[in-house]
Amino acid sequence: MSVVNYEFRNEVLKHNASLSYCYQCSTCSGGCPVALLTEGKYNPRKIIEEAILGLRDKLVESQDPNPWLCSTCQKCVELCPQKVELTEIFTLIKNLCFEEQKFPEAFYAQGKAVYDSGVAIPYSNSIVARRKKLGLPEIKTASVEEINILMGETNFKKNILRGNK
Amino acid sequence: MTYDLFLGCVIPARLPYLEVSSRKVFEKLGIELKDVDGFSCCPDPTGIELIDHDTWLALGARNLSLCNNNGGVISFCSGCVETLKGVNYFINRDTDVKQKVNNYLKKIGKTYEGKTEVKHFAQVLYENLEKVKENVEKPLEGFKVAIHYGCHYLRPSEFIKWDDPFEPVTLDEIVKTLEAESVGYELKMECCGNPLDKSDKEISLQMIDNKLKAIHESGANCVVVVCPACYQQFEFNQRELNKRNNSEYNMPIFYLSELIALSFGFKPEELGFNFHRVKPTELFESIGFDV
Amino acid sequence: MEKSSKSALVIGGGIAGIQAALDLADMGIHVDMVEKKPSIGGRMAQLDKTFPTNDCSICILAPKLSECYRHPNITLHAYSEVQKVEGTAGNFTVEILKRARYVKESECINCGLCAEKCPMRVEDEFDRELRKRRAIYMYYLQGVPAIMTIDKEKCLWFTKNACRICEKACEKEAIDFDQQDQTITLNNVGSIVVATGYNLIEDFEKEALNIYGYGKFRNVVTALEFERMECASGPQGGHIKRFSDGVTPKKIAFLQCIGSRSDRYKKYCSSICCMYTTKEAMIAYEHDNSLESYVFYIDMRAGGKGFQSFLRRGASDYNIDYIKSKIAQIDIDKDENPIIVYEDYDDGKIKQLKVDLVVLATCIIPPEGIEDMAKLLGIELNDYNFIKTTPFIPVETSKNGIFTCGCVHEPMDIPRSVTEASGAAARAAEVIRGG
Numbered sequence: 001m002s003v004v005n006y007e008f009r010n011e012v013l014k015h016n017a018s019l020s021y022c023y024q025c026s027t028c029s030g031g032c033p034v035a036l037l038t039e040g041k042y043n044p045r046k047i048i049e050e051a052i053l054g055l056r057d058k059l060v061e062s063q064d065p066n067p068w069l070c071s072t073c074q075k076c077v078e079l080c081p082q083k084v085e086l087t088e089i090f091t092l093i094k095n096l097c098f099e100e101q102k103f104p105e106a107f108y109a110q111g112k113a114v115y116d117s118g119v120a121i122p123y124s125n126s127i128v129a130r131r132k133k134l135g136l137p138e139i140k141t142a143s144v145e146e147i148n149i150l151m152g153e154t155n156f157k158k159n160i161l162r163g164n165k
Numbered sequence: 166m167t168y169d170l171f172l173g174c175v176i177p178a179r180l181p182y183l184e185v186s187s188r189k190v191f192e193k194l195g196i197e198l199k200d201v202d203g204f205s206c207c208p209d210p211t212g213i214e215l216i217d218h219d220t221w222l223a224l225g226a227r228n229l230s231l232c233n234n235n236g237g238v239i240s241f242c243s244g245c246v247e248t249l250k251g252v253n254y255f256i257n258r259d260t261d262v263k264q265k266v267n268n269y270l271k272k273i274g275k276t277y278e279g280k281t282e283v284k285h286f287a288q289v290l291y292e293n294l295e296k297v298k299e300n301v302e303k304p305l306e307g308f309k310v311a312i313h314y315g316c317h318y319l320r321p322s323e324f325i326k327w328d329d330p331f332e333p334v335t336l337d338e339i340v341k342t343l344e345a346e347s348v349g350y351e352l353k354m355e356c357c358g359n360p361l362d363k364s365d366k367e368i369s370l371q372m373i374d375n376k377l378k379a380i381h382e383s384g385a386n387c388v389v390v391v392c393p394a395c396y397q398q399f400e401f402n403q404r405e406l407n408k409r410n411n412s413e414y415n416m417p418i419f420y421l422s423e424l425i426a427l428s429f430g431f432k433p434e435e436l437g438f439n440f441h442r443v444k445p446t447e448l449f450e451s452i453g454f455d456v
Numbered sequence: 457m458e459k460s461s462k463s464a465l466v467i468g469g470g471i472a473g474i475q476a477a478l479d480l481a482d483m484g485i486h487v488d489m490v491e492k493k494p495s496i497g498g499r500m501a502q503l504d505k506t507f508p509t510n511d512c513s514i515c516i517l518a519p520k521l522s523e524c525y526r527h528p529n530i531t532l533h534a535y536s537e538v539q540k541v542e543g544t545a546g547n548f549t550v551e552i553l554k555r556a557r558y559v560k561e562s563e564c565i566n567c568g569l570c571a572e573k574c575p576m577r578v579e580d581e582f583d584r585e586l587r588k589r590r591a592i593y594m595y596y597l598q599g600v601p602a603i604m605t606i607d608k609e610k611c612l613w614f615t616k617n618a619c620r621i622c623e624k625a626c627e628k629e630a631i632d633f634d635q636q637d638q639t640i641t642l643n644n645v646g647s648i649v650v651a652t653g654y655n656l657i658e659d660f661e662k663e664a665l666n667i668y669g670y671g672k673f674r675n676v677v678t679a680l681e682f683e684r685m686e687c688a689s690g691p692q693g694g695h696i697k698r699f700s701d702g703v704t705p706k707k708i709a710f711l712q713c714i715g716s717r718s719d720r721y722k723k724y725c726s727s728i729c730c731m732y733t734t735k736e737a738m739i740a741y742e743h744d745n746s747l748e749s750y751v752f753y754i755d756m757r758a759g760g761k762g763f764q765s766f767l768r769r770g771a772s773d774y775n776i777d778y779i780k781s782k783i784a785q786i787d788i789d790k791d792e793n794p795i796i797v798y799e800d801y802d803d804g805k806i807k808q809l810k811v812d813l814v815v816l817a818t819c820i821i822p823p824e825g826i827e828d829m830a831k832l833l834g835i836e837l838n839d840y841n842f843i844k845t846t847p848f849i850p851v852e853t854s855k856n857g858i859f860t861c862g863c864v865h866e867p868m869d870i871p872r873s874v875t876e877a878s879g880a881a882a883r884a885a886e887v888i889r890g891g
Contacts, residue, residue, distance in 0.1 A: 068215075068365075071360050071361050072360050073316040085321075087321070091215055104364040106364070107216050120174040120208070141204060150220065153223070153268075155217060159217070
């Protein structure tokens, strides 16, 4: 049994009011490349429907449909006749999944790299050498300290360090 | 014209040869790119944004605050452009968001007003199409190019504000300017599947397999991309797919800057083509392109 | 009946304008009817059948056209436009521009010899450019008045000073290249009825149809084009054939809400499409009993009397499958068969359906030039650029003495247009009779 969570529904609406414009026409699911490949197991319309109904447990706990299967191609956003900002709503849901520590491992790896070094792909010695050989300039990346301060201000630091699985 | 250059992570730290051709093209066109110290990850709109939107805004705004506002900032990566344009959009759309982001930035002694103009490198090239044309020394005759626009080059049009989200023309125009042929193919506007690499490798592979199949059937002899994520997806997965499905993909993948550099008369060895997994040598020979 | 000294003006010669004019004329009021096109009849003349009775459209319209033409109290100004309106309710002065047809109305017997000889092939607007007409032409076969017209923009004599073949062909000597546009002034006009109908979204915002491949894929057509394809007097002689290969389609997909109910194009419901789509699918089935039709909809809006049973009959007797799903995009296969991807609500699965033809139920939009007309008449338009009216007095515009009916103030079907026309006529008569 799904539980209607009004607080959650209002949280989504507050984050993005366009949710309330949805009239469930299924343009998004019909145009979604991942929905096509998964035969509807991933279905953007259903995610929006569950958000409208406030089904937090379905979206965040059981992740049915799995919001991480969105390829962020933004086709649904362009096609939606009601201009519902689907990917923004999906982003909020995935952010909540991150807080609940329910997210794919690869996101942890990337997040941790940015936390530790300021960049998603740290410069290895061999790449530094290769850059030099190719005649490319040396790159001075961000101060990690600054990045860590910013991530401490948001929930990122807390959640990424908790996610050290 | 001078632009600040935002390199991002993937190109400089994994695919530096793409940086080489891009820098060469801009140099040849007389468009100055200024390196800026202290950039972090943009951050990734298909990664960091999805796990923490506020962090994405804060780091993005920090990067933009470092720009000196010459002609604005450009990037060779569609993901970085999406992030930087997106951060501008969210900050300018809602004063509460701008306030929140600046409260974060205050902790590191920075502010950002949302005024830095962001452009994709292909946009700048398109805006200088005449100059590109003047510099073509070796027309790319025989190149049958399957153009992959990629999602984030175009969408969401709400803040990318560049080219049509479903019927784009800019890259076609650039490719034609080099006197290469742009070959239409089914699924041209579909996603390459790269972002799903992090959450479902199987779907990700299926998406790129479908695209490569359609490109193969169209009679194209190479692919051109403008995003390092798309580039990796096309270039790195062909061997894997061949192994799995007994397919015989051997499709050279070019960065737009590489194609332009070739037409400007740069040599493959100057451009680091030896780093490509699918070497374009065979293509050059088969169409009689004299490098 | 006492004859009134004041007359009424009806702008627009479609079914709404015709009904309003006939009602007024039957009350003994003189009516001047102005129609922009060479013949009256409007959109209804373009339709093959009408719902919910599936009557032949021209068959029920034609008697009204003749009645309008012959009525002693109606003066028909076809191929004309209102260019000036002054005064107030009860006493308007109206100036009409009567465009030259370059054919003598008193002489032409519509024999068609001129058109047979005319060397110019021109896109036929009445047939939605699905076939060509000549530069001298009848607007449509059953058009009233039945007088030929020379299309000045396309005629060789007017464009290149050559030809005049029609002049030689005409046995009645009806061709008159020296004819001039005329200005007609009407004094003592008591009231005005505006019934200038509608355009369709493809007329001015074709980009709304881009994602469905309209214009790019030959087997994607609009509903009004399909109406002409079904029609016995239409470009295919009533044998429905798709444009890529001339083959009769066995599977047709009808896509609803094209441009309507959309935050991107038109926010309102086009109101007639659910019904006309079902009608078109029924008629196509009557042409060929092996036809399968699929109607893709957001939700079916069939709110008229007997309308729901009409849809049920469509499903049970005419092989129409109603599928709740708005279509995102259309692609084609190598044989130009459209492929539709949709979500099946019953099982949440994403399915593909290959069809032979796609028909787009495009949205009604305000008629071309409505802003200019509103300015000319001094009436207000609403947020969607239709004529502004209020829910309880739907036939009154914002200006005294000016009334409206039909699609020019909101999308509606023929029965409602006719009902409103009678309402508008009654109110217009009140002004004249001092009711």
